[in-house]
Amino acid sequence: MPYRTVSWTHIDRAGRDSCPAIPAGLLSAKARIDLTVRTTRRPLFKAGQFDRGAIMSAASSAARAHQERFGGTWGEAMSVCLTAAWRAAKMARHMAAH
Numbered sequence: 001m002p003y004r005t006v007s008w009t010h011i012d013r014a015g016r017d018s019c020p021a022i023p024a025g026l027l028s029a030k031a032r033i034d035l036t037v038r039t040t041r042r043p044l045f046k047a048g049q050f051d052r053g054a055i056m057s058a059a060s061s062a063a064r065a066h067q068e069r070f071g072g073t074w075g076e077a078m079s080v081c082l083t084a085a086w087r088a089a090k091m092a093r094h095m096a097a098h
Contacts, residue, residue, distance in 0.1 A: 025070045029084040032062040044089035045096060059085040
């Protein structure tokens with residue numbers, strides 16, 4: 001009867017590959033979005049709902065800076081910055097509830 005050997009290297013690699021990768025520049029994009037919200041005084045969450053215009057505006061300004069710093073395409077920069085903007089908006093909603 002054939003048997004299988006356990007390769008701990010393969011198991012370890014599979015475990016690492018299953019974790020989502022943090023895109024480059026996510027933390028700097030979040031910091032840039034927080035700065036934009038403070039300087040423009042346009043909150044991402046107000047009156048019980050998300051302000052999608054403010055989220056898009058903050059993400060696009062952060063994407064310009066992200067693209068200058070990290071290079072890459074506009075789509076990649078917007079993807080990272082929109083992720084950061086929505087995370088910031090959800091955090092603002094959470095903080096407003098508590």
